[in-house]
Amino acid sequence: MHPDSIAETGRVPHGGEPDRSLLDFSANINPQIPDGVETVYADALERARRYPDDTYPVFREAAAEYVGCTPDAVIATPGGLAAIRLSLECTLEAGDTALVPYPSFGEYAREVRLQGATPAFVPHDDLYDLGVSHLEQADLTVCCRPNNPTGDCPSSERLEAFTERCRDAGTTLLVDEAFLGFTDRPSMASRGFEHVVVARSLTKLFGLPGLRAGFAVATGDLGDRLAIARRAWSLGTPEAAVGAHCMRDRAFVRETRSRVDAERERVRTALLEDGRYDVFDSVAPYLLFESTEPVDDLLERARAAGVVLRDARTFRGLDRHVRVAVAEREANDRLLEVLCDG
Structure with missing residues (x-):
């Protein structure tokens, strides 16, 4: 920051x-909310008298199954917004430029500015048609699927082509999937692109916004950087236990x-x-x-x-x-x- x-x-x-x-x-x-949450939380609260296992093996395995990636690509965070901030902290420097869709979640531009970078606003539906020459001018691009507040979502084919152009341009792509769990569309986390970070929130789909639980998914050098930069004990024991329980309730x-x-x-x-x-x-x-x-x-x-x-x-x-x-x-x-x- x-x-x-x-x-x-x-x-x-x-x-x-x-x-x-x-x-x-x-x-x-x-x-x-899913059945059994109260029991899981109560059991975990007793275990919260010790520090949590900072590797979060159960949570990461459940998250990997939930979005279709490997557990080692999952970085536990206290909510989806924390995953977004961690991603920007690891990818942006002062003076950088990030492409930000609008109208969309207002925290994107705020978090970009907090890194000393500049948000360059693009109409959210036009974003996916940008060519390599335009993307090359940005260090990072944000997309939201489904977009908040409009509720539309690019097709998998359109998003895939856009993701490949970001790769060709050398631009990191941050994909916010906070509401994707309400749809049956596959997560970008399952594709394993090394220039992509996926941010996921658990609080909305599972009806527990007061329990701050989410995660990022990233691979390669980008994934290593997020895993190293993540705060220690980034999830409380109850949040990790409830989050894993919810993600497994198909x-x-x-x-x-x-x-x-x-x-x-x-x-x-x-x-x-x-x-x-x-x-x-x-x-x-x-x-x-x-x-x-x-x-x-x-x-x-x-x-x-x-x-x-x-x-x-x-x-x-x-x-x-x-x-x-x-x-x-x-x-x-x-x-x-x-x-x-x-």
Whole structure:
């Protein structure tokens, strides 16, 4: 991290509502958690009276099975954002340039700036069409699949071709797959490219954002650098145990994907049929839309009805947009009552 950049870099707004009396659609968190989490956590809490095994063999093996890589390529981190920061710390220097998609997760640009580097913004869908000559001008490129907040995801073929152009350009590629687990698309971690880092979050799919667990996947010299630079004891014993347990619950993942797919399409169809909302297509557990109603009025009206929406104007390039999470059917029904009948 570059000391001089800290004072010039602010915080980034996120979703999440502390008032539990309100229905929170501002954060994209699975409302369900896998069976057995409480027992696993309680057992691990007793073991937490000793330092964890800093090699995290059980967690890394579960992560490797989960994304289709080898355990030695897994670097345990306290959440997906920690994997992103570690990747940038190991690849960027002051004065470097990183290509950052927009609209997309605001932490990318902030983390780039904290390294003393400069974010060069590219429309998120145009990013995958950049040629080698353009990529050569950047030291690192970030991509988000599915993109947050739009919810779209490049095809495997398009991403593969883009990844190869990054390699030809000598540009490191950081792939944020925080929400990929909600889809059946394969992880880039399974491809083993030595110029690619994959960042994964466990907290969203498994409904446990307060347990900070995630990991990076990297191979070759890049993987070695991340493994060496990683903080010691980067996961607590309970987080490592719960994370491994969740990643091995394949039935939970399948059920979640099926439920989210069905509810997302149901909510999207209802919003489009209402006529006041222009809704983006999405493969993620959230929907982005424009409304004919002013955003401030919509946010205020929804909150008065006990529903919290995400003001998407905080994303670069968006000025009339709102994002909503896909929750369970009963909660989604209430959302539609507020948006379509209010």
